[in-house]
Amino acid sequence: MIKNFTKAQRQKKIKEYLSRDPFSSDKRLAKLFNCSPQTIRLDRMELGIPEMRKRIMQVAKNNSSADKVKALKKEEIIGELIDVELGKNGIATLKTTKNMAFNRTGIVRSHYIFSLADSLAISIIDAEVALTGSARLRYKKPVYAGQNLVAKARVARQKGNKYLVSVHIKSEREEVFNAKLIIISMKNEEKKEGNLNENSR
Amino acid sequence: MIKNFTKAQRQKKIKEYLSRDPFSSDKRLAKLFNCSPQTIRLDRMELGIPEMRKRIMQVAKNNSSADKVKALKKEEIIGELIDVELGKNGIATLKTTKNMAFNRTGIVRSHYIFSLADSLAISIIDAEVALTGSARLRYKKPVYAGQNLVAKARVARQKGNKYLVSVHIKSEREEVFNAKLIIISMKNEEKKEGNLNENSR
DNA sequence: CTAACGTTAATAGCTGCTATTAATAGAAGC
DNA sequence: GCTTCTATTAATAGCAGCTATTAACGTTAG
Numbered sequence: 001m002i003k004n005f006t007k008a009q010r011q012k013k014i015k016e017y018l019s020r021d022p023f024s025s026d027k028r029l030a031k032l033f034n035c036s037p038q039t040i041r042l043d044r045m046e047l048g049i050p051e052m053r054k055r056i057m058q059v060a061k062n063n064s065s066a067d068k069v070k071a072l073k074k075e076e077i078i079g080e081l082i083d084v085e086l087g088k089n090g091i092a093t094l095k096t097t098k099n100m101a102f103n104r105t106g107i108v109r110s111h112y113i114f115s116l117a118d119s120l121a122i123s124i125i126d127a128e129v130a131l132t133g134s135a136r137l138r139y140k141k142p143v144y145a146g147q148n149l150v151a152k153a154r155v156a157r158q159k160g161n162k163y164l165v166s167v168h169i170k171s172e173r174e175e176v177f178n179a180k181l182i183i184i185s186m187k188n189e190e191k192k193e194g195n196l197n198e199n200s201r
Numbered sequence: 202m203i204k205n206f207t208k209a210q211r212q213k214k215i216k217e218y219l220s221r222d223p224f225s226s227d228k229r230l231a232k233l234f235n236c237s238p239q240t241i242r243l244d245r246m247e248l249g250i251p252e253m254r255k256r257i258m259q260v261a262k263n264n265s266s267a268d269k270v271k272a273l274k275k276e277e278i279i280g281e282l283i284d285v286e287l288g289k290n291g292i293a294t295l296k297t298t299k300n301m302a303f304n305r306t307g308i309v310r311s312h313y314i315f316s317l318a319d320s321l322a323i324s325i326i327d328a329e330v331a332l333t334g335s336a337r338l339r340y341k342k343p344v345y346a347g348q349n350l351v352a353k354a355r356v357a358r359q360k361g362n363k364y365l366v367s368v369h370i371k372s373e374r375e376e377v378f379n380a381k382l383i384i385i386s387m388k389n390e391e392k393k394e395g396n397l398n399e400n401s402r
Numbered sequence: 403c404t405a406a407c408g409t410t411a412a413t414a415g416c417t418g419c420t421a422t423t424a425a426t427a428g429a430a431g432c
Numbered sequence: 433g434c435t436t437c438t439a440t441t442a443a444t445a446g447c448a449g450c451t452a453t454t455a456a457c458g459t460t461a462g
Contacts, residue, residue, distance in 0.1 A: 023261070025448080027451060035409075035410090039410075041451085052449070105387075110332065114316075119312070119410095131311065131340065132340050135338040136335075136337055155366065186306075208439065240439080242420085243439090254418070
């Protein structure tokens, strides 16, 4: 019989695979790694990896705690949201990579930086839907692939449904970018409609 | 025996409860609502609510695609470059998709629109390296996933290595966005100094 | 040879279900 | 009254995806 992997190789692969896709049962993994479910189970035990259902739970619990932010879902935010005080301020970080940069120079493309600022600005607005109305951007210094960016946003003013948000992005404590954005929150007219025809009582 | 709720009341409560906390099994719900698990099951059937594991799955899948950092993909950024007269003007288009939009509203995220404008502005500059220095953005109307965008850029002024580029983006002949960008062209000497202390290797 | 290791198998039991059939109590209809 | 309907509960078989345990192999190292 063909030996696909050594035990160590297989376990490493399993770990890698599950970190990307935690939704596979032992049965499915067994097929993927061409071994028996029991082997997968033994591997999981040794690696301290919980069963599929518990893995799914972890993922689920993760994002259910993340609905602090109303207008954006987690996946829609560029960068990693560190802290948010809705309606006031927020912090996000972005680890820049080569993919985000011009090959020739290694300089990160400007729209990635804008995306970080814009996403963060929208995230801190306390509304179901928030859109960017206008913005003033200033790129202070070029950012090179590999640099870690820290974005801080603050609601500077609010007039009705218009928020003036200022964002400063630093790398190594040096400001590389700042922006002022007008974010517009949308009315929640459609929220009421719950129980018109619900019988009962 | 004490009748806690009518059927309709209980079902309404179950619906409410699960929308806040999808992690409860029928058994737990039965205790909460002081009835038998079977009753809960019947209620779920009537309401079309799936079992706990499937509910957890839904929550998990939601944010599972979250590798924390969602990168823009290259193809998504630039749009299609239709025509360029270096140093003068250019036209690019972008077919917007659901991926670019907020799930909830279908409105395309602002940074995609900026990316189109910014990329186009940079590509019409006749220089080896061009960087965005600052920008003034105005979002006129929300863009919905599926709309085709047409961006026109024009070099309005040039002062040394600074170019003032204006970009107008239309959908269906209606302007949805415009921007003025200062693009800075870099001399080729300056290209090297990127790797002073950072990223290295 | 034999002991250890790696793998697979078989078995019992668990949770949280689905699906089905049935029993029971209470109210409503004639 | 008796019947019928509704709501609830029960009991049963079966499923997926496990845990935990015991056991049986084959390969390899000493």
